[in-house]
Amino acid sequence: MSAPAERTLIAPTEMNRRAGRLLYRFVLVLTVVGFTLAFVFPLYWMASGALKSSAELADPNPTLLPQSWHPESYSEAWTNVGLGQYFLNTLLLAVGAWLTQVIVDVAATYALSRLRPVLGNVVLGMMLATLMLPVSALLVPTYLTVTDVPLIHANLINTPWAIWLPACANAFNIFILKRFFDQIPGELLESARLDGAGPVRILWSLVLPLSRPVLAVVSIFAVVGVWKDFLWPLLVLPDPARQPITVALNRLAEFMPANQLLAGMVMASVPLLVIFLIFQRHIIAGLTAGSLKG
Amino acid sequence: MAAPTLARAPQRTAKPQKHSVDHPSRLRRRIRENLTAYAFLGAGLICFALFSWYPIVRGILLGFQQVTFARPSTWVGWENYQRLFDDPLFATAWKNTGYFTLLALVFGFVAPFATAVVLNEFRHARSYLRMTVYLPVMLPPIVTMLLWRWFYDPGPGLFNNVLEMFHLPAQQWLESENLAMVSLVLVSTWANMGTTTLIYLAALGSIPGELYEAAELDGASIRQRLWHVTIPQTRFILMITLLLQIIGTMQVFVEPYVLTGGGPNDATVTVLLLLYRYAFVYNDFGMASAMSTVLFIVLGLFAAVYLRLTRSKG
Numbered sequence: 014m015s016a017p018a019e020r021t022l023i024a025p026t027e028m029n030r031r032a033g034r035l036l037y038r039f040v041l042v043l044t045v046v047g048f049t050l051a052f053v054f055p056l057y058w059m060a061s062g063a064l065k066s067s068a069e070l071a072d073p074n075p076t077l078l079p080q081s082w083h084p085e086s087y088s089e090a091w092t093n094v095g096l097g098q099y100f101l102n103t104l105l106l107a108v109g110a111w112l113t114q115v116i117v118d119v120a121a122t123y124a125l126s127r128l129r130p131v132l133g134n135v136v137l138g139m140m141l142a143t144l145m146l147p148v149s150a151l152l153v154p155t156y157l158t159v160t161d162v163p164l165i166h167a168n169l170i171n172t173p174w175a176i177w178l179p180a181c182a183n184a185f186n187i188f189i190l191k192r193f194f195d196q197i198p199g200e201l202l203e204s205a206r207l208d209g210a211g212p213v214r215i216l217w218s219l220v221l222p223l224s225r226p227v228l229a230v231v232s233i234f235a236v237v238g239v240w241k242d243f244l245w246p247l248l249v250l251p252d253p254a255r256q257p258i259t260v261a262l263n264r265l266a267e268f269m270p271a272n273q274l275l276a277g278m279v280m281a282s283v284p285l286l287v288i289f290l291i292f293q294r295h296i297i298a299g300l301t302a303g304s305l306k307g
Numbered sequence: 308m309a310a311p312t313l314a315r316a317p318q319r320t321a322k323p324q325k326h327s328v329d330h331p332s333r334l335r336r337r338i339r340e341n342l343t344a345y346a347f348l349g350a351g352l353i354c355f356a357l358f359s360w361y362p363i364v365r366g367i368l369l370g371f372q373q374v375t376f377a378r379p380s381t382w383v384g385w386e387n388y389q390r391l392f393d394d395p396l397f398a399t400a401w402k403n404t405g406y407f408t409l410l411a412l413v414f415g416f417v418a419p420f421a422t423a424v425v426l427n428e429f430r431h432a433r434s435y436l437r438m439t440v441y442l443p444v445m446l447p448p449i450v451t452m453l454l455w456r457w458f459y460d461p462g463p464g465l466f467n468n469v470l471e472m473f474h475l476p477a478q479q480w481l482e483s484e485n486l487a488m489v490s491l492v493l494v495s496t497w498a499n500m501g502t503t504t505l506i507y508l509a510a511l512g513s514i515p516g517e518l519y520e521a522a523e524l525d526g527a528s529i530r531q532r533l534w535h536v537t538i539p540q541t542r543f544i545l546m547i548t549l550l551l552q553i554i555g556t557m558q559v560f561v562e563p564y565v566l567t568g569g570g571p572n573d574a575t576v577t578v579l580l581l582l583y584r585y586a587f588v589y590n591d592f593g594m595a596s597a598m599s600t601v602l603f604i605v606l607g608l609f610a611a612v613y614l615r616l617t618r619s620k621g
Contacts, residue, residue, distance in 0.1 A: 020516025022532055023428050024523050037428075044425060045432050051497070052439040056446075058465065059454055073463050121351025130344035136352065143359045145610045149558040149579050150603035153586050153595045154362035154369060162357060181354035212343055241447045243561055248587065259449040263565060266453055275457075278450045289445045293438065300502060301509040 056282075063087060063275035070271045083272060090273040090280070094265065096258060100280055103240060103257035109173050110180045110239040111232055118186040118231070123216050125187075126194035127202060137191070144184045155179060156248055175249035176239060186231050189299070193227040194220060230299035233292050240285055366603075369596035380593075387597035397598075399573055400581040403488065404557055407577060410492040411556040416549060419500045423507035424537065437508070441501035448498065452565035455494045456481070459566070481567050484574040491562040491575060499555075503548055510544040511537070543616070550613040554606050578602055 027033045062070060063086050065079040091097040124130060125137050159169045159179070169175040197220060205215050221228070243259045250256050253264065258281045266274055289296060345352075370387055372380040391397055426436055443451060458465045459480035467477040480490045514537065522532045538545075560579040563569055569576040569584075582602070586595035 020519050021427055021511070021514075022424065022519060022537055023529060024519070027529070040425065041429055041431060044429070044436065048436055048439045052442050055454060055458075056442065059450075062457075071463055073468070075463060075465060075468055117350045117354060120347045124344045124347035128340065128344035128347060130341045130348065133344070133348075136348065139360065140351075140355055143355070143363075145607075145614065146359075146363065147554060147558055147603060147606045147610075149560070149582070150599045150606065151359070151362045151366060152582070153592055153599055154366035155358055156586070157369070157374075157592060158357060158362055158365070163361065178354055179358040181351065182357075182359040184359075187351075212347070216347075237445070243447070243449045244564075244583075259447045262453065263449050271457075274453070278453055282446050282450050285445045285447065286442070289441070290438075297437070297441075297505055300505055 056286075059275055059282075060279050063090075063272050063279055065272055067270050067272055070275075086270075086272040087276040087280075090269070090276040094269055094273055094277070096261065096277045096280060098254070099256060099258040099261040102255060103259070103281075106173055106176050106246070106257055107236045107239045109177045111235040113177045113181050114183060114186060114235045115228065115231060117181040118183060118190060119216075119221070119228075122187050122190040122194055123212075123220060126191050127197075127215075127220070128212060137187070140184045140187050142184075143182070144188065152244075152248075159249055170249055171252045171255055173255075176242075176246060179245075180235070180239065183235075185234075189227055189230060190224070193224055197223055226295070226298075229292065229295045233288060233295055234299060237285060237288065366596050366599050369593055370600045372593050372596075374592035374596075383593065387593045391594055391597050391601070396573065396576060396581055400576050400578045403574065403576055404559065404578045406488055407492060407495075407559055408553055408556045410489060411495055411559075412549070412552065414492055414496040415500060415503065415552060415556070418496065419503035420507055420545070422500070422504050423511055424533070426504070426508060427511040437505065440504050443498045444501040446498070448561045449565065451494065451498045452561055455497075456566055459490060482571055484571050487567050487571060487575050491559075491566060494566070495556070495559065495562055503552070506544065506548060507541065510541045514540045546616055547613065550609050550616070554609050554613075557602070557606060 023033075028037060061079055064082055064084060065076070066081055066083050069076060069080055091100075125133050159175045161168060169178070202215055202219060205219055210218070240257075241259070242257075243263070246257050247260045247263075250260065253261065256264070258277065262274070262277050262281060265277075269277070369380070371382060371384060373383045373386075374380045422440065426433070426440075429436065446454075461467060461477065461479060461482070464480075466480060470477055478486060481487050518536045518540065519532055522536050527535065558579050559577050560583065563575040563577050563580050564583070567575040569580050578598070579602075582595050582598045585591045585598060
C-alpha cells in the first residue's frame with residue numbers, strides 16, 4: 014500500500030528509525046480508530062438505532078447491537094409517516110434544480126466565455142461579485158421576491174420554482190464553468206464554425222463533451238446543495254405535502270417514534286452518501302478547485 | 308466559496324471593430340452575433356437580476372420601510388434601525404454569535420490543521436481517512452442536528468452514557484447556559500471539519516519537499532520545520548480559510564434553531580436566528596431587513612479583507 018514517499022514534514026530517515034516506526038504505527042492506529050469512532054460510528058449508531066425497538070431505544074443503557082431486529086421501522090416510516098412522499102419531493106427538487114442550473118448556467122457561461130457579447134465582462138463581473146455576498150443577508154428580500162416576482166407578479170411559494178430559479182443565480186457555477194470553457198482551444202471551435210456549425214451545435218457537440226469533468230462537479234454540487242438545504246425550503250414550501258424530507262423530518266421529529274425518525278434520517282442521508290462514495294474524486298477536486306486555485 | 312481572481316484574468320482581445328461601421332453587412336453580423344449571445348445569456352441574466360441583484364437593492368431599501376402585505380410599504384426612515392438597536396436581544400445575539408465564532412475558530416481552525424498535518428505524514432489508510440473525515444459533510448445538516456440532539460439527550464443519550472462509563476458526572480449539554488453554546492460548536496465542528504481538512508491537505512501536498520530537506524540539513528527539528536516551513540508555506544490558505552470560516556460561522560442558524568431554539572435563557576440566540584424571528588415569526592420584514600443590512604456590513608468588512616488578500620497574492 015505504501016506509495017513512493019514525497020518528502021513531507023518528517024524525514025524518511027526519522028521514519029525508518031525503530032522508534033520512529035513504532036511511533037508512526039502508534040499514531041496511525043490511534044488516528045484510524047479515532048476517526049472511525051468519531052465519524053463512522055455515529056452513522057452506524059443512527060442506522061442500527063432505527064432497527065431497535067422503541068423500548069430498547071428509550072433504555073438509559075444503550076446497546077451496541079439491537080437486541081431484537083425491527084427492520085419494519087424503515088417501511089413504516091416510508092409508508093405510514095409518509096416519508097416516501099417527502100423523499101420523492103426532495104428528489105423532484107434536486108433533479109429540477111440540477112437541470113435548471115446546468116441549462117441556465119452552462120448557456121450563460123458559454124455566451125460569456127465564447128460568444129463574448131458587448132458588456133459581457135460587466136455582466137460577468139456583476140455575477141461574480143455576488144460570491145462576496147453573505148447568503149443570509151439576502152434571505153428576506155429574496156423571500157419577498159419569491160412571494161411576488163416583479164413584472165410577472167407570480168407567487169412561487171409552494172411551487173418547486175421557488176427552489177429551482179434562485180438556485181440558478183449561482184455565481185460559483187459560472188465561476189468554475191467559465192474557467193473550464195476558457196481553456197478550450199479557440200481554433201477547435203473556429204474550425205467547427207467554418208464548417209458551418211452554429212453556436213448551439215458547437216456547444217452541444219464540442220464544448221459539452223469536452224467539459225464532462227466540470228459538468229460533473231456542477232451537477233454534484235447542485236444535487237447535494239438542494240438535498241442538504243433546510244432553511245430556504247422551510248420558508249418557501251410551507252405546505253407540508255410539498256416539503257422535502259429535511260424540512261419534514263424537523264417538523265415530525267416531535268411526534269414520530271424514535272426508531273422511525275432514525276429510519277427517516279437514514280433515508281435522507283443515504284442518497285448523498287452514495288453520491289459521495291461514487292463521485293469522491295470529483296467532489297474533492299471541486300472542493301479544492303473552488304477554494305484554492307487562483 | 309469564492310475565488311475572485313477570475314475577474315482579473317487576462318481578457319482575450321476583442322475582435323477588431325474598426326471597420327464595422329464602414330461595412331453595413333459587418334455591423335449587421337455583429338448585431339446578430341450579439342443577439343445570439345444574449346439569447347444564451349438571457350435566462351441566467353433574468354435569474355441573477357430577480358434573485359440576486361434586485362434583492363440586494365431591495366434589502367437595503369426595505370430596512371427603511373414598514374412592510375405589510377395588506378398595504379403598500381411605507382417609508383419610516385431610520386425607525387427600524389432605532390428599534391433594532393433598542394432591542395436588548397440584538398446585543399445578545401451579536402455577543403452570542405461572536406462567542407460562537409470564537410469557539411468555532413478555536414476548535415474548527417486548529418483541529419483541521421493539526422489533523423491535516425498528521426494525515427499528510429501517513430503512507431497508509433490515506434483514502435480511508437480522507438473519506439471518513441468528509442462523511443459528516445455529506446449528511447444533511449438537519450440529520451446531523453437531530454442525531455446530535457439524540458446524543459446530547461440527558462436520558463438515553465450516548466454522551467452521558469460514555470461519561471458514566473468513565474465515572475464522570477453527566478452534563479446538561481443543551482440545557483445549561485454555560486454549556487449550550489459549546490455543545491453547538493462541537494456539532495458544527497464535527498459537521499464541517501472535513502472540508503477544511505481536505506483544503507489544508509491539498510495545501511500541504513503542494514509544499515516543495517526541498518524546503519524540508521534544506522531545513523533538515525540546517526539541523527531544524529521537526530517542531531522547527533513545522534514552525535518555519537509548514538506554517539509559512541500554508542499561511543495564505545490559513546488566512547483565507549480563517550476569513551471564510553468567520554464569514555460562515557457568523558451566519559450560524561440550523562444549530563441553534565434545531566438544538567436549542569435560542570435557549571436556555573437566550574444563551575444561544577444568534578444573529579441569524581433573531582433575524583429569522585423578526586421576519587418569519589413576528590412578520591416584521593422591515594426590521595429583519597435592517598438587521599440584514601447590519602450583518603451585510605459587518606461581513607462585508609471581512610470580505611473586503613479577504614478580497615485584498617487574494618488580490619495581493621495573485
